[in-house]
Amino acid sequence: MLTAATNTQPFDMAETHSLQDMRQQAAIASKVFIQRDYTTGTMCQFQTKLPSDLEARIDKQQFEETVRTLNNLYAEAEKLGSQSFIEGCLACLTAYTVFLCMETHYEKVLKKIAKFIQEQNDKIYAPRGLLLTDPIERGLRVIEVTIFEDRSLTR
Amino acid sequence: MPGFSGGGIGAGVGGPASAPPRPFRPSRYVPVSAATLFLVGSTTLFFCFTCPWLSEQISFVVPIYVAVMFLFTLANFCMATFMDPGIFPRAEEDEDKEDDFRAPLYKTVEIKGIQVRMKWCSTCRFYRPPRCSHCSVCDNCVEDFDHHCPWVNNCIGRRNYRYFFLFLVSLTTHIINVFGFGLVYVLHHRDELDTPHSAVTMAVMCVAGLFFVPVAGLTGFHIVLVSRGRTTNEQVTGKFRGGVNPFTNGCMRNITYVLCRSQAPRYLGRAHCPQELDIQPPFLRPSLTEAQLEAKVLDNGIQNDRHRSQSKSSSDPIESQSADAEPPPPPKPDFRYPGLPRADTEESSLLTEAPPTPSMFKYRPATNSPGRNHITHQNKMIRGESLGSPSPTILQSSRHPSYRSEPSSLDGATVVGGGAGVRRGGGDRGEGPGSSGLPAGGASGYSLTGRSYTSYPSSLVLSTGSHSSSLRSAHTAHNPLATLQSEGTTDTSYKSLANQTPRNGSLSYDSLLTPSESPEFESAAHELSPQKPFQPSGVMLRGQTEMVSPGCPLQGYTSPFLSAQIAQQREGQLLQGSATFSSPHRAYLRAVSPTPPSSFGPTEVHPLIHHRHHQDTRVLRTPSSSSPGVHSLDPPVSPPPRSLSLAKSQASHTEGGHTHKPRPPVGGGTVGGHQAPLPPLPP
Numbered sequence: 001m002l003t004a005a006t007n008t009q010p011f012d013m014a015e016t017h018s019l020q021d022m023r024q025q026a027a028i029a030s031k032v033f034i035q036r037d038y039t040t041g042t043m044c045q046f047q048t049k050l051p052s053d054l055e056a057r058i059d060k061q062q063f064e065e066t067v068r069t070l071n072n073l074y075a076e077a078e079k080l081g082s083q084s085f086i087e088g089c090l091a092c093l094t095a096y097t098v099f100l101c102m103e104t105h106y107e108k109v110l111k112k113i114a115k116f117i118q119e120q121n122d123k124i125y126a127p128r129g130l131l132l133t134d135p136i137e138r139g140l141r142v143i144e145v146t147i148f149e150d151r152s153l154t155r
Numbered sequence: 156m157p158g159f160s161g162g163g164i165g166a167g168v169g170g171p172a173s174a175p176p177r178p179f180r181p182s183r184y185v186p187v188s189a190a191t192l193f194l195v196g197s198t199t200l201f202f203c204f205t206c207p208w209l210s211e212q213i214s215f216v217v218p219i220y221v222a223v224m225f226l227f228t229l230a231n232f233c234m235a236t237f238m239d240p241g242i243f244p245r246a247e248e249d250e251d252k253e254d255d256f257r258a259p260l261y262k263t264v265e266i267k268g269i270q271v272r273m274k275w276c277s278t279c280r281f282y283r284p285p286r287c288s289h290c291s292v293c294d295n296c297v298e299d300f301d302h303h304c305p306w307v308n309n310c311i312g313r314r315n316y317r318y319f320f321l322f323l324v325s326l327t328t329h330i331i332n333v334f335g336f337g338l339v340y341v342l343h344h345r346d347e348l349d350t351p352h353s354a355v356t357m358a359v360m361c362v363a364g365l366f367f368v369p370v371a372g373l374t375g376f377h378i379v380l381v382s383r384g385r386t387t388n389e390q391v392t393g394k395f396r397g398g399v400n401p402f403t404n405g406c407m408r409n410i411t412y413v414l415c416r417s418q419a420p421r422y423l424g425r426a427h428c429p430q431e432l433d434i435q436p437p438f439l440r441p442s443l444t445e446a447q448l449e450a451k452v453l454d455n456g457i458q459n460d461r462h463r464s465q466s467k468s469s470s471d472p473i474e475s476q477s478a479d480a481e482p483p484p485p486p487k488p489d490f491r492y493p494g495l496p497r498a499d500t501e502e503s504s505l506l507t508e509a510p511p512t513p514s515m516f517k518y519r520p521a522t523n524s525p526g527r528n529h530i531t532h533q534n535k536m537i538r539g540e541s542l543g544s545p546s547p548t549i550l551q552s553s554r555h556p557s558y559r560s561e562p563s564s565l566d567g568a569t570v571v572g573g574g575a576g577v578r579r580g581g582g583d584r585g586e587g588p589g590s591s592g593l594p595a596g597g598a599s600g601y602s603l604t605g606r607s608y609t610s611y612p613s614s615l616v617l618s619t620g621s622h623s624s625s626l627r628s629a630h631t632a633h634n635p636l637a638t639l640q641s642e643g644t645t646d647t648s649y650k651s652l653a654n655q656t657p658r659n660g661s662l663s664y665d666s667l668l669t670p671s672e673s674p675e676f677e678s679a680a681h682e683l684s685p686q687k688p689f690q691p692s693g694v695m696l697r698g699q700t701e702m703v704s705p706g707c708p709l710q711g712y713t714s715p716f717l718s719a720q721i722a723q724q725r726e727g728q729l730l731q732g733s734a735t736f737s738s739p740h741r742a743y744l745r746a747v748s749p750t751p752p753s754s755f756g757p758t759e760v761h762p763l764i765h766h767r768h769h770q771d772t773r774v775l776r777t778p779s780s781s782s783p784g785v786h787s788l789d790p791p792v793s794p795p796p797r798s799l800s801l802a803k804s805q806a807s808h809t810e811g812g813h814t815h816k817p818r819p820p821v822g823g824g825t826v827g828g829h830q831a832p833l834p835p836l837p838p
C-alpha cells in the first residue's frame with residue numbers, strides 16, 4: 001500500500017490518487033476555510049472559533065490553541081520592533097541590495113509558521129483526518145482545513 | 156450587479172494562483188519610459204556638465220551628495236516599479252463552493268467598531284479584504300491598494316508603498332538639489348551663458364523646475380495621507396470623509412508603520428512545499444457527550460449555516476460530517492439530511508424519505524435584488540443578529556453547505572430575501588439571513604419551517620412545549636438555536652403565520668404530500684396551536700388525512716416538494732428567472748391556479764391569510780411591489796421562491812447550467828423520489 005511518503009504531489013492531487021487506488025490516501029471529503037478576524041484592524045489574525053464542520057473531528061480547545069498560536073506568530077511577524085527598524089535602515093543604506101542576501105524578519109517568521117503548521121499536522125490533525133494548509137498560500141486570507149473522508153464510518 | 160453569467164466565470168480560471176497573461180500594450184510603457192529617461196538623462200547631464208565645476212569650486216562633497224541622493228531615488232524607483240505590490244493569488248475553485256445566486260455581493264466586517272464592507276471580487280473569486288482593491292490595469296486584487304501609478308507602471312500597494320513614498324520624497328529632494336546647484340552654476344557663469352555647459356545646465360534646470368511642481372505636490376499629498384493613515388484610493392473615493400477611519404493608529408504610529416514595518420511577504424510565486432503526510436483512516440475523534448451529540452444532531456445543518464454565514468466557508472456535502480456525528484447511517488444518500496438523526500425511529504425514517512426539496516431555498520429569487528439599500532440594511536441587520544447569537548434555522552439553513560439538497564437551502568433562499576445584493580445574479584442568499592422582519596416574511600416563515608424540519612429529530616419535535624414558535628420549541632433542547640425566535644414574539648408569531656399560510660396553500664396538494672411529514676407537523680401543531688390564532692386552521696388541517704398540520708417543520712418539505720412537482724411541469728416558465736421575484740411569483744401562480752385551494756378551510760384560513768398577507772406586505776416590500784399578482788393569491792406568496800428555486804435547481808441539474816454550479820443530482824432525484832405517497836398523518 002502506497003503511503004503519502006511516496007506521494008510527493010501537492011494535496012490537490014491526492015484525490016486523483018485516491019480515486020485510482022482506494023487503498024491509498026484517504027479521499028478529500030470537504031474543505032473548511034477559517035477566515036480572517038478583522039476586529040483589530042488589518043493585522044493578520046484568524047478567527048479562533050471552531051467551525052461546525054470540524055466539531056466532530058477535533059477538540060475545540062485544540063483547534064483554538066492552534067489558531068491562537070498562529071495569530072501570535074503573525075503578530076510577531078508584523079511587530080514594529082527593533083529588528084524590523086534596523087532591517088529597514090540597512091536596506092535604505094545599501095540601496096535595498098541587502099534583500100538579495102538577507103531574509104526579512106517577516107520571512108523568517110513565516111518559515112517558523114510553516115514549521116509549526118507542519119508539526120501540528122503531523123501530531124494533531126493528520127491523525128484526525130484533517131490537514132491544515134499554510135494560509136500564505138492563499139494570500140493570508142484563509143486557513144484551509146481539508147477534511148478527509150473517514151471511510152471507516154461511511155461504510 | 157453582475158448578471159447571471161457574471162463573476163462565476165471569472166477571468167482567473169487559468170492559473171489558480173496567478174493572473175492570466177495580459178496582452179502586451181506598449182502604450183503602458185510610455186510614461187515609465189519617459190520618467191526614466193528624464194530622471195536618468197537629466198542627472199547624467201548634470202553630472203557631466205555641472206558637477207566638475209561644482210566639485211572644483213564649491214566642494215567635492217557636492218557631487219557625492221547628489222550622487223547618493225540620485226542612487227537612493229533610483230533604488231526606490233526600481234523597487235516601486237518592479238516589486239510585487241501585494242497581489243492576492245486567485246482563490247481556487249474549492250474556496251468558493253456556493254452557488255452564484257446565493258452569495259451576496261458584500262460582506263460586512265467590523266473593524267474597531269466600524270462596519271466595513273468587503274466586496275466580492277468576481278475575477279479573483281473572494282471577498283476583498285479591507286483596503287484591498289482590484290486594479291483594472293493589472294487585473295489583480297492588491298492588498299492595501301493605494302493607486303496604479305503610470306509613471307512606474309505598477310500598482311502601489313502594501314508591499315511597495317514605502318518605496319513609492321520614499322521615491323517621491325527622494326525625487327523631490329533630488330530635483331531641489333539639481334535645480335539648486337544648477338542655479339549656483341548659472342549664477343557664477345552669468346557672462347558665459349552661451350557655452351554648452353551653461354546651456355545644458357539651464358536645460359536641466361528647466362526640466363527640474365518643470366517636474367518640481369507636480370512631484371512636490373504629490374509628495375505633500377502622500378505625506379498627508381501617511382500621517383492620516385489613508386490610502387490614495389480611500390482619499391479619492393472619499394471613504395472616510397466625515398467619518399472615522401478604522402485603519403489609523405495616530406499620526407506617529409502611521410508614519411512608523413509605513414516606514415519601519417518589516418517587508419511584507421510576497422503571495423505570488425512562492426515555493427510550494429507539499430506536506431508529506433500519511434493520512435489514513437481510522438481517524439481519532441473527540442469524545443462527544445450525549446448532549447453534544449443531541450445538539451449536533453439537532454443543529455448539524457444549522458451550525459454549519461451559521462458558520463458559513465460568518466465566514467463564507469465552503470464545504471462539500473456534509474457526507475462525512477453527518478457520518479461522523481451519528482452512528483453508521485442507513486444506506487441512503489444521507490448527505491442530504493445532515494441534521495437528521497440516523498436512529499431508526501418512525502419519524503426519522505419518514506423524514507429521511509422526505510424529499511430534499513429544500514434545495515429550492517437556495518435559489519431564493521431576487522426578492523432582495525431590487526433595493527440594494529434595503530438589502531444592505533437587511534444584511535447588516537441580519538448579520539448583527541446572526542453574529543450575536545447562533546441563529547437558528549434560517550441562518551444556518553441558508554448557509555448550510557449541503558443545502559443544495561436540504562431544507563436549509565430553502566431557508567437560505569427565502570432568507571436571502573433579506574440578503575445583500577445579488578452577487579452574481581440570480582437568486583441570492585443573504586449572508587446574514589436574520590429571521591427578523593425579513594422582506595420575505597412569509598418566506599422566512601417557510602424557511603424557518605423548512606429548517607426546523609430538518610433540524611427536528613423526532614424526539615425533540617414531540618418533547619417541547621415552547622410557546623412562541625414551533626421552531627423555538629424544537630430548539631429548546633439546543634440553546635444556540637433558540638436565539639432568533641426569541642427576538643420577538645411578533646417575529647415568531649409572524650413567522651408562524653407565514654408558516655401557516657403556506658401550509659394552507661399546500662393543502663391543495665394533499666395528495667402530493669408525503670405522509671412522513673405528518674408526524675412533524677402534528678407535533679409542531681401541538682406547540683403552535685395554543686399560541687396562535689391558527690388553531691382553527693390547525694384543527695382543520697389536522698382533520699385532513701395527509702394534511703400537514705400547522706407545524707412548521709415540514710413546511711419546507713411540503714411546499715417545495717409540491718412546488719417541485721409544479722416546477723417540473725412548468726420548468727420552462729420558471730427558468731426565465733433572472734431572479735426577479737415577480738417571475739417566480741407569477742410562475743408559481745400559474746402553477747397554483749389549476750389546483751384550487753378547495754381543501755382550505757376557507758373561513759378559518761382567510762383571516763389567517765389576510766393577516767399574513769398584511770404582515771407580508773409589511774416586510775415583503777420588494778415582492779409586493781414587483782409582483783402585484785401576488786396579492787390575489789396569498790398562500791402562494793411563500794412557496795413561489797421555492798418553486799423557482801427548485802426549478803432553477805432542476806434547470807441547473809438538467810442543463811448543467813453555467814450560471815448555477817451544477818448541483819449534485821440530489822435535487823432532481825429527490826424530487827422524483829418523492830413521488831411516493833407517505834403514510835397518512837395520525838389525527
